Amino acid sequence: VTWTYVVTNTGNVDLTDVAVTDDILGDICTIGDLAAGATDTCEATGIAELGQYANLGTVTGHYAPLRENVVDKDPSHYYGSEVPVPAIDIEKATNGQDADEPTGPILYVGDTVTWTYVVTNTGNVDLTDVAVTDDILGDICTIGDLASGATATCEATGIAELDQYANLGTVTGNYGTVVVTDKDPSHYAAQAVLGTxxxxxxxxxxxxxxxxxxxxxxxxxxxxxxxxxxxxxxxxxxxxxxxxxxxxxxxxxxxxxxxxxxxxxxxxxxxxxxxxxxxxxxxxxxxxxxxxxxxxxxxTEDEALPKTGFNSGELALIAIGMLMLGTLAVLAARKYGFEEE
The missing domain is CATH 2.60.40.10 (Immunoglobulins)
Known part of the structure; x- marks a missing residue:
């Protein structure tokens, strides 16, 4: 901050010991002699403080023949505000859990999922056109104006899908031509409903x-x-x-x-x-x-046959052998005269 003190001898006689002081800053300058109608300028500098500021400049001079001092005062003001720092934050939760990392809450397919988007103006200036979107669900809500330090909450619902799920909430807001944004992911995992x-x-x-x-x-x-x-x-x-x-x-x-x-x-x-x-x-x-x-x-009955200890092929061979033996016996009887008459 630069304060300028312009001192003018508005009388018709010369002045001596002209000096400038400030009720906040103290001594500013010593001009000394200042002729009638003459002007002199002093300056002081400082660092702006937050909020409303006021100080008072005072000039004094002396006219020796009359042993008289003359004086004048003049106030000055400024208002010190913070450097604008627009900022915004979004915190997204799934069924009440801040599930930034998988797996998030464990659900069943078909369950209702509720996503909560908490938006806070973390800057020192008010924001306009604040809106929330989701990379999967699309537009979530339009908040509009959001004062510095204020919070707003939006919600969306859906039906749980099988396996690991992730989506990303995004908030944007404006401070004049400056756009601020923030993102926050959330997750859940859904398992199939088992029958009973x-x-x-x-x-x-x-x-x-x-x-x-x-x-x-x-x-x-x-x-x-x-x-x-x-x-x-x-x-x-x-x-x-x-x-x-x-x-x-x-x-x-x-x-x-x-x-x-x-x-x-x-x-x-x-x-x-x-x-x-x-x-x-x-x-x-x-x-x-x-x-x-x-x-x-x-x-089946066919399987019962092997219980004799022979398979079906072996039984067939035995039957053929017995038939042949019977034939030989008949031939022998005829040969030796034993054939019945």
């Missing part, structure tokens, strides 16, 4: 071939059961194994819908035949536990 229905449960050897699993009839491990949904798409396979019992299988966490369970006959012995249906089509609701998809098997 179940379907199973046994592939067994139906000893009496009655299609009912009777006490003592053993389960068959290693059989494969295929599960298809209502559109015919294979959604799972299960291999029977020892669980609560031999031959056990179960499909878990199924959504509500129609399913068909089919026994893969290529996964069991080729001599096995079904004593039950080869597939079961069931419509399940959430929480259903269908445990009647049981497959009964028995072994």
């Amino acid at each position: 229905a179940q379907l199973g449960d046994t592939v067994w050897y139906d000893t009496n071939k009655n299609g009912v699993q009777d006490s003592g009839e053993p389960g068959i491990n290693g059989a494969i059961v295929t599960l298809k949904d209502g559109s015919g798409t294979v959604v799972a396979t299960a291999t029977t194994a020892t669980g609560p019992w031999d031959g056990f299988y179960k499909f878990l966490e199924l959504d509500a819908g129609t399913y068909t369970a089919t026994l893969d006959m290529s996964s069991v012995k080729s001599t096995y035949e079904l004593t039950t249906a080869g597939s079961f089509t069931v419509t399940l609701e959430e929480g259903d536990d269908y445990l009647d998809a049981d497959f009964g098997l028995y072994e």
Whole structure:
């Protein structure tokens, strides 16, 4: 700040000991003699302070013949303001969490997601045209004017999508021709909703071939059961194994819908035949536990033959050999006269 003090002898006599002081700055200058009608100028400098400022300049002079002092005063003012520093901040949260880094909150697919955008004018000047956008969701809100230090909040909602999700909130504001901006990311991770229905449960050897699993009839491990949904798409396979019992299988966490369970006959012995249906089509609701998809098997008669210790080829050769022996016996009897008359 530069203060200028212009001193003029407005009287008709010369003055001596002319000096200038300031109620804030103190002594400014000593002019000394100042002739009638003459002017002199003094200056002082300083550093502007914040807020309203006032100081008072005073000049004094002496007229010796009358032993008289003359004096005059003049005030001056300025207003000191801060250097304009426009600035803005945005803090984005997902379902209440400031999830700048993944994974963020863990949700289920289809859950409601709420994004909160908290905007603060962190500068020392008011801003105009403040607006929030999102790189995924688009325009979020228009705040307009935002005073220095003030805060505004905007929200957006959506439906959770599968897997890791990220979006970026951006705020912009204007101070005259100056544009200020800030960004903040947020994240969530959504997992699939698991169904609560179940379907199973046994592939067994139906000893009496009655299609009912009777006490003592053993389960068959290693059989494969295929599960298809209502559109015919294979959604799972299960291999029977020892669980609560031999031959056990179960499909878990199924959504509500129609399913068909089919026994893969290529996964069991080729001599096995079904004593039950080869597939079961069931419509399940959430929480259903269908445990009647049981497959009964028995072994065909052809397989019983090897229990003698010979396979079918060996038995055929034995039969041929016995037939030949019988023929030789007849020929021998004829030769030696034993043929019946």
